[in-house]
Amino acid sequence: MAAPLVELRGIAKTYGRGETAVHALKDTDLQVYPGQVVGLLGPSGSGKTTLLNLIGCIVEPTRGRLNLDGETVYDGRWLRSDLRRLRLEKIGFIFQFHNLLPFLTAEENVAVALDLAGVPGAEARRRARALLDYLEVGHRGATLPSRLSGGEAQRVAIARALANRPRIILADEPTAALDSGRAGMVMDLLRRLAIEQQAAILVVTHDETIFGRFDGTVTLRDGRVVSSG
Amino acid sequence: MNLALRDVRHNLGRFLLTCLGLSLLLGVVLSMIGIYRGLVDEALTLVRAPGADLWVVESGTRGPFAESSRIPGDTRDAVARLAGVAAAGALTFQSVEAAHRGRTLRLYVVGYEPGRPGEPKRLAAGRPITRSHYEMLADRRAGLEIGERVRLGRDSYEVVGLTEGIVASGGDPVVHLTLKDSQRLQFELDPPAARRELARGARPAGLDTVNAVVARMLPGVPAVGVEAEAARWKHLGALTQEDQEGLLLKSVVEKARRQIGLFTGILLAVSAVVIALILYTLTMDKVKAIATLKLIGAPDRTIVALIVQQALAMGIIGWSAGTLLILLAKDHFPRRLLLLPEDALMLGVAVLVLCVAASGLGVRLALKVDPATALGG
Numbered sequence A: 001m002a003a004p005l006v007e008l009r010g011i012a013k014t015y016g017r018g019e020t021a022v023h024a025l026k027d028t029d030l031q032v033y034p035g036q037v038v039g040l041l042g043p044s045g046s047g048k049t050t051l052l053n054l055i056g057c058i059v060e061p062t063r064g065r066l067n068l069d070g071e072t073v074y075d076g077r078w079l080r081s082d083l084r085r086l087r088l089e090k091i092g093f094i095f096q097f098h099n100l101l102p103f104l105t106a107e108e109n110v111a112v113a114l115d116l117a118g119v120p121g122a123e124a125r126r127r128a129r130a131l132l133d134y135l136e137v138g139h140r141g142a143t144l145p146s147r148l149s150g151g152e153a154q155r156v157a158i159a160r161a162l163a164n165r166p167r168i169i170l171a172d173e174p175t176a177a178l179d180s181g182r183a184g185m186v187m188d189l190l191r192r193l194a195i196e197q198q199a200a201i202l203v204v205t206h207d208e209t210i211f212g213r214f215d216g217t218v219t220l221r222d223g224r225v226v227s228s229g
Numbered sequence B: 001m002n003l004a005l006r007d008v009r010h011n012l013g014r015f016l017l018t019c020l021g022l023s024l025l026l027g028v029v030l031s032m033i034g035i036y037r038g039l040v041d042e043a044l045t046l047v048r049a050p051g052a053d054l055w056v057v058e059s060g061t062r063g064p065f066a067e068s069s070r071i072p073g074d075t076r077d078a079v080a081r082l083a084g085v086a087a088a089g090a091l092t093f094q095s096v097e098a099a100h101r102g103r104t105l106r107l108y109v110v111g112y113e114p115g116r117p118g119e120p121k122r123l124a125a126g127r128p129i130t131r132s133h134y135e136m137l138a139d140r141r142a143g144l145e146i147g148e149r150v151r152l153g154r155d156s157y158e159v160v161g162l163t164e165g166i167v168a169s170g171g172d173p174v175v176h177l178t179l180k181d182s183q184r185l186q187f188e189l190d191p192p193a194a195r196r197e198l199a200r201g202a203r204p205a206g207l208d209t210v211n212a213v214v215a216r217m218l219p220g221v222p223a224v225g226v227e228a229e230a231a232r233w234k235h236l237g238a239l240t241q242e243d244q245e246g247l248l249l250k251s252v253v254e255k256a257r258r259q260i261g262l263f264t265g266i267l268l269a270v271s272a273v274v275i276a277l278i279l280y281t282l283t284m285d286k287v288k289a290i291a292t293l294k295l296i297g298a299p300d301r302t303i304v305a306l307i308v309q310q311a312l313a314m315g316i317i318g319w320s321a322g323t324l325l326i327l328l329a330k331d332h333f334p335r336r337l338l339l340l341p342e343d344a345l346m347l348g349v350a351v352l353v354l355c356v357a358a359s360g361l362g363v364r365l366a367l368k369v370d371p372a373t374a375l376g377g
């Protein structure tokens, strides 16, 4: 088997300190391999979002070691100074609420991620359009997010997450705002990506209708992995 | 992709309204600077009009503009005979109010000796004064026509020529009379008052009194040496042209400058506060978008540029619109507005600096935004 794209060793996260400290995540080990779609399950407050934020280098771990795509990025401290660059190149985020930039059109929302990565303007636009077509929202390219339906907005957001062909995709409740038909489509899409681009995909969800579509699931309770398989 | 431009387009109404407010503020600033420049310029036209190098006035005074000054009319002969002096002329200066066609005309009367320094050099219309009495040159600003008669004191004078741009430091239009006419106007008492003075046993005041004598030097002769010589005479003092201009600026303009400077400062501060507040609220509205940008990997400079570019756009649009506004409106101001390109440019630079400084608040907020806030709710 190939090397894991995401690897956590004894990662823990404590918010605050002293009396009010919250141990959101306790010594966690986790590995996700290329081509895998892993579901993160567990009740509210169990630490799912925290785990995603740690992998996304948005939140600093309290201890442990984090490897992404073969590179150790955290080992008791950050080993990379340009975490935003790392995110830009390697990680795609899909949010529960689509988080499109309200002042950019659908196409520009996708193009901006390419633009930030240094893709020239015309090329960025061409690729953005191709991605939107691929996600079947090409006809909405000139529309502002406030005029998109929930499903359209989520697909634009996915297009943006995929723009720089990240090898790691982190999705926090990507189907929460969608009906079950759309939810199924999004999952099919993620599945296809995992295979076509050999990406590692982590999906936080409460949505029982998609539980069966994962290659594996990790269940958290009170900051601990209680089952994985 | 320029994010600032797209965000502005999204908030166009608010942005344009801010620009409008800013342009009005900057327009006021510019008009005040213009009024100040006009003031300086007008203050100097009168003292520059004679084209003099030297002013001889009553000793111990800073006359004839900053303080009143009276010297004997024959001083002119004495000055003219000084070595190095090319020509000299006696002058009177006096403010009068005249009732003319049902309105009150405030005029500043200058009496000069035709053919000597102090005579208006250029006429915009009509002819110079040729008769020794009852003729007048009026500045266009007085609104008088050639051939009109204006009553000043006990006599009436016919306008025979028009000058342009000669006003007193208070903005009143200047009219020129012959020295003799102006001396009667200034120094001759009306008959009852004269009788009273006579009854009191006072010597009748000499009519041949003037307020100043101006002299033009021979080429290459500095006025300073003659100034010292003239000052040695009893009761007389002398000022070079530069001294005179300096005095006038100090006495007339200094206070106005401080006041206008203060207002300008306050208005610029208000502009800065307006820009800072608007940018701050615009940034507040974008916190989530900024968090998202950081999350997907935008560097700080992208986010700072988003805010600073909007600030600069506000400044440039506000300044341009304000300048345009004043250019269009400047002829409708009651006082002369002198718009100097360098003043407008200076203001532009100040506004740009101000905008960058004012965006600091928004930038600080934006840089503190935690990318994690983009996630979840």
Ligand SMILES: Nc1ncnc2c1ncn2[C@@H]1O[C@H](COP(=O)(O)OP(=O)(O)O)[C@@H](O)[C@H]1O
Binding pocket: A015, A016, A022, A023, A024, A042, A043, A044, A045, A046, A047, A048, A049, A050, A051
């Ligand atoms: N920024 C934070 N500061 C303090 N406590 C936090 C923060 N984020 C999450 N927590 C706490 O950590 C625990 C796990 O939260 P989270 O990871 O959001 O769980 P989930 O996504 O599974 O609902 C909760 O008790 C939550 O209150």
Ligand SMILES: [Mg+2]
Binding pocket: A048, A049, A050, B376
């Ligand atoms: Mg959560």
